[in-house]
Amino acid sequence: MSECIVCGGTDAFTPLYAGLVRCPRCGFVKADMSLSDDEARAIYAHNYFFDGEYADYLAEQRALEKSFRGQLRTLRRFAPSGALFDIGCAYGFFLNLARQCYDPVAGVDICEEAVEHCRAAFGLDVRCGEFLDLPLEPGAWSTFTCWMTIEHLTQPGEYVRKVAELLPPGGHFALVTGDIEALNPRLAGPRWRLIHPPTHLSYFSKRSLTRLLRRHGLEVVYCRYVGTWRRVDLALHGLLARKHHKLYELLSKNPWREWMFYFNSYDNLYVVARKTG
Numbered sequence: 001m002s003e004c005i006v007c008g009g010t011d012a013f014t015p016l017y018a019g020l021v022r023c024p025r026c027g028f029v030k031a032d033m034s035l036s037d038d039e040a041r042a043i044y045a046h047n048y049f050f051d052g053e054y055a056d057y058l059a060e061q062r063a064l065e066k067s068f069r070g071q072l073r074t075l076r077r078f079a080p081s082g083a084l085f086d087i088g089c090a091y092g093f094f095l096n097l098a099r100q101c102y103d104p105v106a107g108v109d110i111c112e113e114a115v116e117h118c119r120a121a122f123g124l125d126v127r128c129g130e131f132l133d134l135p136l137e138p139g140a141w142s143t144f145t146c147w148m149t150i151e152h153l154t155q156p157g158e159y160v161r162k163v164a165e166l167l168p169p170g171g172h173f174a175l176v177t178g179d180i181e182a183l184n185p186r187l188a189g190p191r192w193r194l195i196h197p198p199t200h201l202s203y204f205s206k207r208s209l210t211r212l213l214r215r216h217g218l219e220v221v222y223c224r225y226v227g228t229w230r231r232v233d234l235a236l237h238g239l240l241a242r243k244h245h246k247l248y249e250l251l252s253k254n255p256w257r258e259w260m261f262y263f264n265s266y267d268n269l270y271v272v273a274r275k276t277g
């Protein structure tokens with residue numbers, strides 16, 4: 001019998017929606033599937049960042065940086081400086097901004113092409129592979145970040161355990177992930193836009209995330225809904241490109257296609273946790 005990563009319960013998870021199951025004790029929701037490391041690696045090849053979950057990740061750079069700048073400002077209220085390690089750093093946009101305040105900065109990502117970009121475009125110290133396999137020195141990194149990544153992991157509980165073990169007392173772990181218990185997903189039910197296994201495997205809430213962090217000695221010090229900046233044409237791509245291609249082509253030729261807008265659907269949690277003891 002496998003244990004719930006959040007509450008440690010061994011009761012069988014019960015069906016929530018097609019493909020999703022929920023822990024009857026703590027409400028933690030996960031995809032009802034298991035993914036091997038090789039399968040996970042295959043998902044996060046080039047297609048994931050281009051025409052997959054993102055229309056064109058590199059074209060979103062300015063919008064992503066604007067979002068990351070906001071997240072950085074919040075993080076600095078709790079951890080103004082020190083050594084920062086980013087888990088799932090993608091193309092390095094966050095690390096490249098973070099190094100203005102933190103020293104050193106480093107990161108890891110499973111996607112080889114993204115890691116190459118981090119090195120070539122920004123000269124960042126980024127490794128390609130699994131965070132769980134990295135030999136990192138305990139106490140060397142005072143802040144870990146994990147932006148919209150924990151929901152993708154095959155072993156999120158082990159990631160939190162490792163972060164907690166590596167952090168010095170008073171160190172911080174900041175993350176952003178969806179909240180399946182927020183109003184919007186409650187209304188949308190199985191049609192909530194963030195439900196898409198196999199890329200999203202874990203579906204946290206304020207409750208379950210707080211409990212998972214506390215289980216590993218991390219106390220939540222900040223928890224708010226956060227929005228993201230999007231480019232108009234790339235947002236349209238997500239809405240129209242597949243079903244209404246001609247309309248999308250027409251609209252995306254307009255001069256306002258590169259405008260950006262801030263969108264907060266109040267279902268993405270930004271959590272900062274501090275290591276106690």
Ligand SMILES: [Zn+2]
Binds near residue numbers: 026
């Ligand atoms: Zn549970």
